[in-house]
Amino acid sequence: MLMFDADLYQNSFQDTQSDLEVILEFLEEYYRQNAVDNVDKLCWTAGVNERSAPVDDASCELRWASYEPPYIKPALPPFLGCDARPALGQSTTASLSDYGSLPNFVSTRQSTKQQATAAGSGRKVRLFHFLFEMLEDPNMTHCVSWVPAANGVFRFSSRNKDQVAALWGQRKGNKRPMTYQKMSRALRNYARSGEIFKVKKKLTYQFSQETLMLLQKRHRGDL
DNA sequence: TCACGCGGGAGAGATA
């Protein structure tokens, strides 16, 4: 099981379970028709990191036949050295927030603030944590999924993107319904902190290399 | 022309 901070993740996982129950009926119908695709997606999830186990290229090509390697906006220092984060590996109890929200090119002031926030409360789920949960959940691949052969890149389904947004709105307890438009706006704001970049392709975003590496390292460590 | 996705900016709510 994927584990971040134990308490935080357990709570979020339970929330996710509740959310998923809402759309369970819809999913049941979908899975009956896409069982094979889900197997493929599990494979992609495991192969998000190109250094991980090889991905089934044939199945990827089938599903992503129309996909072209995205152009990554070089707005920030691209994918820094992994040895730049001293805290990594020193803490065995840090939550996902500690790692995933703190690329090393974020300003010192911001980093300090975020570290304090993540370490202090950990109660408030952040959008990119939620999205990572969705991406790691094979039941949600019809809404949002990793793009194979593109490290950390994920893409929303044009048909089901609003389901993800609706779940996000539920998770946050918003009174007004969340839409993809609003959720994607929040996603694009992550470019400022370097957590997620906008890829110049519709409905497609990318975790920063730093963030992705830490997520994956955490993921592998808890397998 | 139109629908859709994107980005700017302001502001609300939560947190330190």
Next chain:
DNA sequence: ATATCTCTCCCGCGTG
């Protein structure tokens, strides 16, 4: 009480 962070919301623009 204040500063900061993280969205949320609205609006206009670009593109297919």
